[in-house]
Amino acid sequence: QQQVKQSPQSLIVQKGGISIINCAYENTAFDYFPWYQQFPGKGPALLIAIRPDVSEKKEGRFTISFNKSAKQFSLHIMDSQPGDSATYFCAASLGGKLIFGQGTELSVKP
């Protein structure tokens, strides 16, 4: 019940395209849903986050869509760029600690 399931495992997108990564959860006690971006050899860096009382949040090219009834949330990266190539993790917060998805390796082709 504390799992966060993330898909796809890997994603290849052309430059300028839209990248979409999906996550699903079971525990309705989760109260905060961040997305992290990780480059090789580096720690995860917060990209964007949402709370369950909001259905969508946009920051620049990054948008989170949140569906509370379906217990799903997704990250959309508009106008994807080669510099966006990285591993993306969704997560959900429970009592402060984060439960992470398994990650999506995104490759944006020029």
Added chain:
Amino acid sequence: GAGVSQSPSNKVTEKGKDVELRCDPISGHTALYWYRQRLGQGLEFLIYFQGNSAPDKSGLPSDRFSAERTGESVSTLTIQRTQQEDSAVYLCASSPYKAQPQHFGDGTRLSIL
């Protein structure tokens, strides 16, 4: 620096040895977290310190793992009698009191021979 600092960045040790990993959180952050990231996988929660409260140790995989934190500053994660399955990147994060977001260090890459 202003970020979370972890040391060493890399550690290679023999099976059965004890290791200590260090984390310096962002100044003023009262919450500190340790996570483990195995190759190609997501992060697994290990332990969470919040101020002077008892730590949440629910993610520690065995009694070979322990962690301490001095006040609201440095934390040390200790792994005793290391096993090959302990090979992973150990990441530390900190956040303001009972609040998100968590800010991560670059981790310690631990390799057990």
